[in-house]
Amino acid sequence: MTLAHFLEGLRCASCGTPNALWLDLTRALVECRECGQTALNVTDEGRSL
Numbered sequence: 924m925t926l927a928h929f930l931e932g933l934r935c936a937s938c939g940t941p942n943a944l945w946l947d948l949t950r951a952l953v954e955c956r957e958c959g960q961t962a963l964n965v966t967d968e969g970r971s972l
């Protein structure tokens with residue numbers, strides 16, 4: 924079973940590297956393999972806009 928999932932077509936908001944983001948399903952966050960930046964997954968619950 925694969926718990927990490929690469930997100931094609933997305934660009935890191937921190938370092939700007941395309942196709943470097945992967946989804947960590949065990950922690951429900953997105954991490955950049957280039958700069959290590961992590962971001963919580965966007966969910967309907969978490970949206971405040």
Ligand SMILES: [Zn+2]
Pocket residue numbers: 935936937938939940943955956957958959960
């Ligand atoms: Zn990055």
